[in-house]
Amino acid sequence: MPEGPETHELADRLSTLLVDEVLTQARFIDPRLQRKRGLLEGKRVLAVEARGKALLTAVSSGWTLYTHSQLFGFWRLVDDVDALPDGARPRVLLVTARGAAALYAAPSISLWRTDELDAQPYLAKLGPDVLDPAVDAAGLLAHMDTPRFAGRTLAVLLLDQGFAAGMGNYLRSEVLYHARLSPYRILRDLTAAERRRLAKALLDVPRRAYRAKHGDILPPGKDYLARTRATFGFEVYEHKGDPCPRDGGTIVEERLAARRLYWCPACQH
Ligand SMILES: [Zn+2]
Structure with a gap:
């Protein structure tokens, strides 16, 4: 499982691809999430940050995508969505003019109002993040x-x-x-x-x-x-x-x- 340093490094790479860009596409395998894709599509990405081993992608609609890779989840980042491998369907696909980010096999994905994120059960239990610059x-x-x-x-x-x-x-x-x-x-x-x-x-x-x-x-x-x-x-x-x-x-x-x-x-x- 990736630990804090890997998750923070991934957040930085996702930021390079997504932040300040408009999401031209947001796709999910889960039909309940897929029905809510309008909360992300056409919206600007404000930030991608790591908290513990979770990744939070905040967009301009006031919503945040929560993902936790658990044991087997992994992200693939490409310059062009067509460069993603055929076959395996990502659980999450985010596309901007700069490229695409696809999350495979992660069991924990949900959408939260950004101002209610602290109620997310995993985040609510987290202690100080050892990689958060504000923690001393x-x-x-x-x-x-x-x-x-x-x-x-x-x-x-x-x-x-x-x-x-x-x-x-x-x-x-x-x-x-x-x-x-x-x-x-x-x-x-x-x-x-x-x-x-x-x-x-x-x-x-x-x-x-x-x-x-x-x-x-x-x-x-x-x-x-x-x-x-x-x-x-x-x-x-x-x-x-x-x-x-x-x-x-x-x-x-x-x-x-x-x-x-x-x-x-x-x-x-
Ligand atoms: Zn020794």
């Missing part, structure tokens, strides 16, 4: 004090979109490694310094991953990314049996919260 360490630390998080392990929390939106499975291993924390720790047992390390890693690691996908072209409003390293490679994720880059300890693989997790028991406590 102080905000994350305050959010960590939410009582329902206190008794849970970091392995579980770091996959919870209500704890930190945009997190995912590869980011979970890398964030814990950078924070030097064991996945078995319980949030309420962390010291103040450990909480600060966790908050910092929750921001730094996903932003570095996003930056690596972007190369040198940074979208407006995201210039904070210029301060992060230009390359991103996994230091522990899928490195089972390899030496830890920090201390030479052996990286182990475990199944925690039903997903693979990689960590170094020698330096993550």
